[in-house]
Amino acid sequence: MRLPRPLYQEALADLKRRHPFAAERVGFLFVRVGSTDGAVLLLGCGYAPVADAEYVEDLGVGARINSTAIRSAMQRVLDTRQGVFHVHLHEHRGAPRFSWVDTREHGRLVPSFQAVGPKSVHGALVFSLNGAGAVAWPADALDPVVVDRISVVGYPLSLMKGTA
Amino acid sequence: MERYSRQSFLGPDAQENVAQCRVGIVGLGGGGSHIVQQLAHLGFQRYVLYDPDRVEDSNLNRMVNGTVRDAERAAPKISVAKRVIKRLQPDASIQAFQGRWEDRPLPLRACDIIFGCVDTMAGRRDLEACARRYLIPYVDIGLDVHKVGDEPPRMAGQVVVSMPGGPCLTCLGFLTEELLAKEAARYGAAGPRPQVVWANGILASSAVGIAVDLLTDWTQALREPIYLSYDGNKGTLGPHVRLRYLVPGPCPHYPADQVGDPSFVALPRG
Numbered sequence: 052m053r054l055p056r057p058l059y060q061e062a063l064a065d066l067k068r069r070h071p072f073a074a075e076r077v078g079f080l081f082v083r084v085g086s087t088d089g090a091v092l093l094l095g096c097g098y099a100p101v102a103d104a105e106y107v108e109d110l111g112v113g114a115r116i117n118s119t120a121i122r123s124a125m126q127r128v129l130d131t132r133q134g135v136f137h138v139h140l141h142e143h144r145g146a147p148r149f150s151w152v153d154t155r156e157h158g159r160l161v162p163s164f165q166a167v168g169p170k171s172v173h174g175a176l177v178f179s180l181n182g183a184g185a186v187a188w189p190a191d192a193l194d195p196v197v198v199d200r201i202s203v204v205g206y207p208l209s210l211m212k213g214t215a
Numbered sequence: 216m217e218r219y220s221r222q223s224f225l226g227p228d229a230q231e232n233v234a235q236c237r238v239g240i241v242g243l244g245g246g247g248s249h250i251v252q253q254l255a256h257l258g259f260q261r262y263v264l265y266d267p268d269r270v271e272d273s274n275l276n277r278m279v280n281g282t283v284r285d286a287e288r289a290a291p292k293i294s295v296a297k298r299v300i301k302r303l304q305p306d307a308s309i310q311a312f313q314g315r316w317e318d319r320p321l322p323l324r325a326c327d328i329i330f331g332c333v334d335t336m337a338g339r340r341d342l343e344a345c346a347r348r349y350l351i352p353y354v355d356i357g358l359d360v361h362k363v364g365d366e367p368p369r370m371a372g373q374v375v376v377s378m379p380g381g382p383c384l385t386c387l388g389f390l391t392e393e394l395l396a397k398e399a400a401r402y403g404a405a406g407p408r409p410q411v412v413w414a415n416g417i418l419a420s421s422a423v424g425i426a427v428d429l430l431t432d433w434t435q436a437l438r439e440p441i442y443l444s445y446d447g448n449k450g451t452l453g454p455h456v457r458l459r460y461l462v463p464g465p466c467p468h469y470p471a472d473q474v475g476d477p478s479f480v481a482l483p484r485g
Binding site: 083085087088 | 232235236310321324325327328348349350378380381428429431437439472473474475476480
């Protein structure tokens with residue numbers, strides 16, 4: 052996965068903002084696919100924050116968002132054929148990992164995106180303050196694969212080993 | 216790693232970053248031969264190389280590591296580059312293509328940095344377009360010598376970076392429609408392009424230095440668009456004056472959503 056640095060900074064700045072009641076923020080990062088010799092590139096091309104009003108109070112998770120936020124992301128997938136990654140931030144340094152709650156929720160969310168963008172690659176992305184991890188569902192796949200590297204392209208160029 | 220102890224100031228992760236970085240080098244003549252050699256010394260391990268040409272006698276004034284024997288047997292330039300890399304980095308992964316990158320673009324798209332050492336503006340435009348589409352920093356070097364009237368020849372060159380998310384070669388004023396049109400008009404009549412080893416070496420060294428800084432952030436100072444201008448008559452290399460007139464804001468030539476493999480997308484209704 053490659054993310055232009057301005058896009059990465061936009062996402063990180065949004066995810067670091069405090070929400071009135073949710074413990075963390077989430078957003079949607081949009082990607083297009085690039086083919087290479089033997090690997091698939093996921094190329095970041097846009098970020099959509101989730102509005103404060105689209106969070107739902109739920110003490111069982113860090114953040115829960117309502118159907119309006121999810122429908123909005125689905126609409127963009129439908130209109131543009133881009134893939135979409137659910138993204139959130141773990142505010143620590145080092146390699147971030149998805150929690151079991153994250154994994155459970157991704158498994159529920161991604162089929163909605165596959166329904167409107169069956170040819171696109173969707174998934175989930177978690178940032179730490181200096182790392183990233185992601186899983187991706189290739190087109191029509193039932194199970195995710197770990198994204199092996201996440202690059203932030205800009206000044207400087209960060210080549211981060213993906214974790215999940 | 217004793218071998219790299221003299222460059223340990225680059226940072227604790229620097230050597231790992233260098234080793235993991237896949238570099239693409241398009242053009243292995245005067246500029247590219249310097250770049251390959253320096254990258255191999257630095258510890259780069261993953262290479263994608265393109266050049267359709269073979270070594271000729273007229274290359275030997277500037278193509279480092281090219282030999283009389285290479286010229287006599289008309290060795291492909293990629294073979295010389297591979298030989299240099301393998302002698303310094305025996306375990307390096309090298310994909311080398313004796314041809315145009317346009318004919319084998321997939322390996323290039325997987326690169327983390329592309330060095331463009333091509334002769335033409337159209338070649339730069341096409342290479343940059345690929346790099347921007349697949350979100351790859353593109354580092355371009357070039358040198359030219361002009362003769363006007365009775366004045367001494369003027370030697371000038373550039374090192375310029377097209378960074379995805381930042382200004383492109385057109386934004387930077389380096390690549391213009393006028394230049395492309397002029398070049399197209401004299402297509403086939405360009406003649407031999409003046410090149411000299413020391414100037415190529417300066418530009419190539421600067422390009423490699425930029426790439427290492429990008430990867431390691433050792434100066435923690437590389438944050439702005441890079442466009443260096445070389446004055447071969449004065450022996451100076453510095454920020455190009457065009458940077459002062461750079462229009463702030465996103466690049467209009469390579470919009471953020473125009474990345475990846477081209478595909479058909481429905482136009483918005485109404």
